[in-house]
Amino acid sequence: MCGFIGVFDHSKKYKEQRIEHIEQASRKIIHRGPDDEGYYHNDYISLAFRRLSIVDLAGGKQPLTFGDGRYWIVFNGEIYNHKQLQKKLEDLGVTLNTNSDTEVIVALYSVMKEKVVHELRGMFAFLIWDTERNELFGARDYFGIKPLYMIETVQGIAFASESKGLMPFLKNSSINEQSLEHYTSFQYVPEPNTIVKEISKISPGSYFTWRPNESLQVVEYFHPNFHPKSVERDRLIKEVRETVEESVSYHMRSDVPVGSFLSGGIDSTIVATIASKLAPSIKTFSVDFADTGYSEMDVAIKTAQTLKVDHFPYTISEEEFFEALPKIIWHLDDIVADPAAIPLYFVAKEASKHVKVVLSGEGADELFGGYNIYQEPLSIAPFKNIPNGLKKALLQIATVLPEGMKGKSFLQRANTQLEERYIGNAKIFANDKEKQSLFSHTLSSSFTDVTNPLYHNVKHLDDISKMQYIDMMTWLRGDILVKADKMSMAHSLELRVPFLDIEVWKVASKLAVEEKVSKVGTKQILRKAFADIIPEHVVNRRKLGFPVPIRVWLKGTRYHWAKEVITESPIGFFMDKDYILSLLEEHRMEKKDHSRKLWTVLCFCLWLQMAVEQDSKIDEKKLFV
Structure with missing residues (x-):
């Protein structure tokens, strides 16, 4: 597990500027690889690598070259079947110079091109530059274990293991309006977007190609599909x-x-x-x-x-x-x-x-x-065949029941379609009406923009598999x-x-x-x-997860801390501070548990202050330009 940055220009005129910026960017991700660093530059590209030495401690230095200098690779991750793949390459007559899994990837690519991704068992994000064809090939693993961020500018295209490694290549950056709105629903920004408008991610299970003065071509090579079968x-x-x-x-x-x-x-x-x-x-x-x-x-x-x-x-x-x-x-x-x-x-x-x-x-x-939430479809199964008219009536009854009353939440969930009630393990600001109270601007998106296409993909499956x-x-x-x-x-x-x-x-x-x-x-x-x-x-122990006492802290010892963070944050450009402070007061008075909502806002406050004051070029006054 390491970190890399790759910058690829449309023309040869940016080399000096590129080299200066990539060394600055490399320092921002030193924690990913404190054991070693390496660089490669030519007229069109620059590669930087930070190494955490795990496999082939002596021979796994990167950027690594293969094929008499034709190919250059940077790779973050581990290929667990690389020994078997070494044997496969030897059988094909390919000579390897190291015992590293990095060389296995680039050697396989030299033989089978994009089909290499189907041979790899592991976690990976990598970039391979072909100096003969002036062509980039890259990929991210099946599930997205390893990250891969990217930006496109008039100068060219750049990739990095962390988004902070791309900031030196942006003259200006802005907050993505829809990403921020989705964040308050999901407690994270759904991929492939990030909170920074100019930065995105390569989706898991995808590979891509790029050439100077051409656009990025992305292909999905893996998509998780459930196929329930009857097996003894x-x-x-x-x-x-x-x-x-x-x-x-x-x-x-x-x-x-x-x-x-x-x-x-x-x-x-x-x-x-x-x-x-x-x-x-x-x-x-x-x-x-x-x-x-x-x-x-x-x-x-x-x-x-x-x-x-x-x-x-x-x-x-x-x-x-x-x-x-x-x-x-x-x-x-x-x-x-x-x-x-x-x-x-x-x-x-x-x-x-x-x-x-x-x-x-x-x-x-x-x-x-x-x-545990996966048991919900089983518990509400008796409501599945109730006529829609009766469901609406029960839902109306649930709406007028006092908050916290036993059975209220169950009635609401039992009479609401899965597509409307389940957006994943976290659902912070539950609906668009609630989110609109939070934001200073008119909402431009809904969480259904993220989930509806996904539900469409699995409409044939049972609710638990969905x-x-x-x-x-x-x-x-x-x-x-x-x-x-x-x-x-x-x-x-x-x-x-x-x-x-x-x-x-x-x-x-x-x-x-x-x-x-x-x-x-x-x-x-x-x-x-x-x-x-x-x-x-x-x-048979029931899942607990990683419980954190923020509910207790925010109404007690950290109430004043939270109030100060909200009050002093530049978050007022985006959200209604008075509304947020009212949630904090309700939480302190134990009228309602707002701890997850407050934590979501507080994390944004801290991130925004850090972005504005220290690490990035984000200008909060530009809002959603």
Whole structure:
């Protein structure tokens, strides 16, 4: 896991300026690769690379050249099947000069061009420049584990592992109006957009080509489609077990020590259990908060004791949480208002003291049906066949019931179509009317602009599979994987996610609904597949996630902090401060829990102040130009 920047010009006249800017940009992402740096320049392009040495410590320097200087590559990620691919290349008569997975990618590209992406098992974002054809080829992995940002200007095109690496190439930048509106619904900006209008992302599962004085050509090579099939249960259990075990084994390939995150949940427990059998000396890491009800540490410690592994627990104090917050916002790049990013930052910090690579359980919920909300279609199934007229009447009754009254939320959800009520795991400002109260300008978009096309893609599926698909296309790539990459890279730590493996996906994509979710619980087949090897106290434990005590803090010890941040922020150019402060007062008086809404606004306040005052050229007075 590393970081790179690539700049490609339409003409030869920008070389000196390009070289100056790329070295400045490279310094902004030094945390992604503190072990080494490298550059390559010619008349049309400049490549910069920051290296975190994991595989082939001596021979994996980048930018790397291949084919007697014809090809140049920069690559961020890991290719777990690169040993097998080396053998394939040798059989084809291709000579390799290193043992690095980077050379494997470019060597395969020299033989099979764009088909190379179908050979790779791993996480990746890369750029390959062909000096003979003056042509760029690049790609991003199947699920979007590794980021790839881009800008297009009159000068040419540029790519980077983090958006801050592109800012030196922008003369001016502005906030994307629709991105900000979507952010207040989703708590992140849905891809491929970012909060900065001029910067976008290459979508997961895509490759692209570019030549000077031509436009970027993007092709989607992978799209997650669920195809439920009827498979004999014992056979399916065996297939799930063997595929996940194989994936963990692949993800442990490294020339440096590998550790594992370990929470109280089943996903990290499965990964840590398999890993501990492969490497009994593996170290595990977890964090919690001292506040009552915000800790699974006892479960994690008990699991580590059962597995007989060295465990490193860490309790985050309120003071260090808020002290680190500005730095975390900076590292996140785009705004992500998921409070779970903060504990992830701290557990990565703790792990980085002991290892350079860590395994994590991200992706299991989306692939195997792990979120508790996925049980909702089962609980409201009796309402499915009620006549529409009666549904409308019940919905009207629910509307007039007092806030907080038992049954109100259930009636609302049961009588609202899935497409209108489910936009993913986070739904902050719930509807356009509520969002309009927040913004100073007239809304130009709705969350349905994001979700409607996605629902159209899966209209043939059951509601639970639809929810999984929505989360894979929005929540997973816009929130989960962003914070996983950025919070680990903040500490120069490589985070690997064995559940987000193409072979694991092939198995998970064909699971029937009952193998994923039932009234009893979630991730049914995954739990069954590993019930005999993971600690018993975890097998049927309900998902808790990474709970953070912001609800308690914002009405108590951090109320004045929040009020000051809102009051002093330039957010008034975009949002109604009086409305936001009224939410804060209602929260303090315990009239309603507005903690997630307030946190979403507060994260934007901090990001905006940082962008305006320190790191970027964004001018808040230009608003949405």
